[in-house]
Amino acid sequence: MNLQEEILSNIDGRTLNYCFSCGMCTGGCPSARVTDSIYNPRKILHRAALEGRLEEDIWLCTNCYTCQERCPTKTKVADLISLMRRIYVKEKGIPGFIKPLIENLGACGFTARIGDLENKRRERMGLPSVKQNQEVRRIIEKTGGGL
Amino acid sequence: MREYAYFIGCTIPFRESNYDLSTRKVMEKLDIGLLDMPDAGCCGLYYELVNEMTHLALAARVISMAEELKRDLLVLCSGCNGSLYRVNKKLKENPELKDRVNEVLSEVDREFKGTVEVKHVIRVLWEDVGIKEIKKHVSNPINIKAAAHYGCHFLRPSDEMDFDDPREPISLDRLIEVTGAESIDYFEKSLCCGGYVLAADQKAAYMMTGTKLRNVKKAGADIIVTACPFCHVMYDANQKAVEAELEESFGIPVLHYPQLLGLAMGFDLKEMGLEQNRVRFNPQMFNNKKEDE
Numbered sequence: 162m163n164l165q166e167e168i169l170s171n172i173d174g175r176t177l178n179y180c181f182s183c184g185m186c187t188g189g190c191p192s193a194r195v196t197d198s199i200y201n202p203r204k205i206l207h208r209a210a211l212e213g214r215l216e217e218d219i220w221l222c223t224n225c226y227t228c229q230e231r232c233p234t235k236t237k238v239a240d241l242i243s244l245m246r247r248i249y250v251k252e253k254g255i256p257g258f259i260k261p262l263i264e265n266l267g268a269c270g271f272t273a274r275i276g277d278l279e280n281k282r283r284e285r286m287g288l289p290s291v292k293q294n295q296e297v298r299r300i301i302e303k304t305g306g307g308l
Numbered sequence: 309m310r311e312y313a314y315f316i317g318c319t320i321p322f323r324e325s326n327y328d329l330s331t332r333k334v335m336e337k338l339d340i341g342l343l344d345m346p347d348a349g350c351c352g353l354y355y356e357l358v359n360e361m362t363h364l365a366l367a368a369r370v371i372s373m374a375e376e377l378k379r380d381l382l383v384l385c386s387g388c389n390g391s392l393y394r395v396n397k398k399l400k401e402n403p404e405l406k407d408r409v410n411e412v413l414s415e416v417d418r419e420f421k422g423t424v425e426v427k428h429v430i431r432v433l434w435e436d437v438g439i440k441e442i443k444k445h446v447s448n449p450i451n452i453k454a455a456a457h458y459g460c461h462f463l464r465p466s467d468e469m470d471f472d473d474p475r476e477p478i479s480l481d482r483l484i485e486v487t488g489a490e491s492i493d494y495f496e497k498s499l500c501c502g503g504y505v506l507a508a509d510q511k512a513a514y515m516m517t518g519t520k521l522r523n524v525k526k527a528g529a530d531i532i533v534t535a536c537p538f539c540h541v542m543y544d545a546n547q548k549a550v551e552a553e554l555e556e557s558f559g560i561p562v563l564h565y566p567q568l569l570g571l572a573m574g575f576d577l578k579e580m581g582l583e584q585n586r587v588r589f590n591p592q593m594f595n596n597k598k599e600d601e
Contacts, residue, residue: 195515225500226464270349306362
């Protein structure tokens with residue numbers, strides 16, 4: 162499947178057709194502002210719709226949903242970026258900066274290594290311990306989540 | 309007694325246990341029971357960017373644990389809230405998808421039924437408890453100027469989250485005011501903390517964090533009040549790093565909302581875990597009697 166087909170096969174993805182490139186998403190985007198518009202959701206959507214291409218810039222979305230709130234055509238901009246990230250992972254694998262989180266999830270069921278040290282601190286605070294689990298690992302394995 | 313299944317996620321036990329501590333004390337005072345889920349682990353949030361079925365199944369797993377306890381799920385983290393609230397809604401509305409998720413969950417002998425609600429702690433305080441009830445427990449009004457930081461994932465996407473006014477929210481402001489503090493207005497109140505891109509681009513993240521710290525300082529705030537452990541990490545634990553990156557100084561203390569409420573209820577600084585907040589503050593600012601003794 163090419164990118165456009167993948168996007169249009171998803172219920173949120175189909176809203177890409179609503180976009181007329183007005184740029185409201187980018188005007189309010191905090192990431193666009195601090196990256197001199199290297200991150201530019203208007204361009205990312207335009208590129209996906211017309212050229213069927215994905216680039217690394219999709220990883221700069223803060224997932225704050227300001228774009229989606231402000232979009233006059235109700236294009237699900239932030240959900241589209243998340244969808245494109247999943248398509249990226251399918252094609253190119255999990256980016257290096259996400260891998261440690263996945264490894265931690267597989268090892269203990271949390272995104273960070275939480276164990277004796279944290280539980281000792283919690284005990285001193287009078288808080289109950291948290292437990293590591295293997296269920297998260299089994300779900301990741303069962304769903305092909307990259308472990 | 310009203311009771312909730314209580315979910316703390318990953319960031320809180322890893323580095324923000326004082327959010328957990330202060331929430332428990334405040335809820336006890338309000339006669340609300342919290343049922344622990346010690347082996348709950350992660351809400352699955354990051355899998356939204358990696359694999360849809362993994363995300364749905366991890367979130368549904370946590371919700372199914374609350375279903376077993378027959379209680380609505382109270383969530384402290386806005387990120388967890390966004391993940392769990394939306395997945396709960398999606399699976400309730402889509403039986404075919406629910407069946408597919410349950411096929412995965414059968415691997416760990418669990419089932420998502422769709423019998424509970426997911427509620428962020430601010431939503432519980434605002435909707436289920438209410439300002440009037442909270443006010444009865446305020447014995448030590450805190451006379452400071454506070455900047456409310458709503459963050460992203462308990463208001464947006466608003467067509468799904470269905471809580472407060474996404475453009476002009478009032479819940480956290482009113483909850484701040486009931487403690488005696490003034491909730492001040494400031495520029496770009498709805499701006500994101502930047503936490504989500506910290507791993508991908510630290511500089512971009514710190515510039516966002518710094519923008520808000522600057523706006524809050526300009527408006528004359530004494531403290532920032534957060535409703536999410538990761539927003540708190542960005543503004544409090546990372547404030548020094550942000551100052552170094554931007555060559556600017558802020559020095560704004562950052563409190564988890566239940567810490568502020570607890571102080572107003574008469575708990576002391578230690579009971580609210582305030583010694584673990586990184587940015588230094590003058591204890592006098594909280595008019596905290598027990599500390600003065």
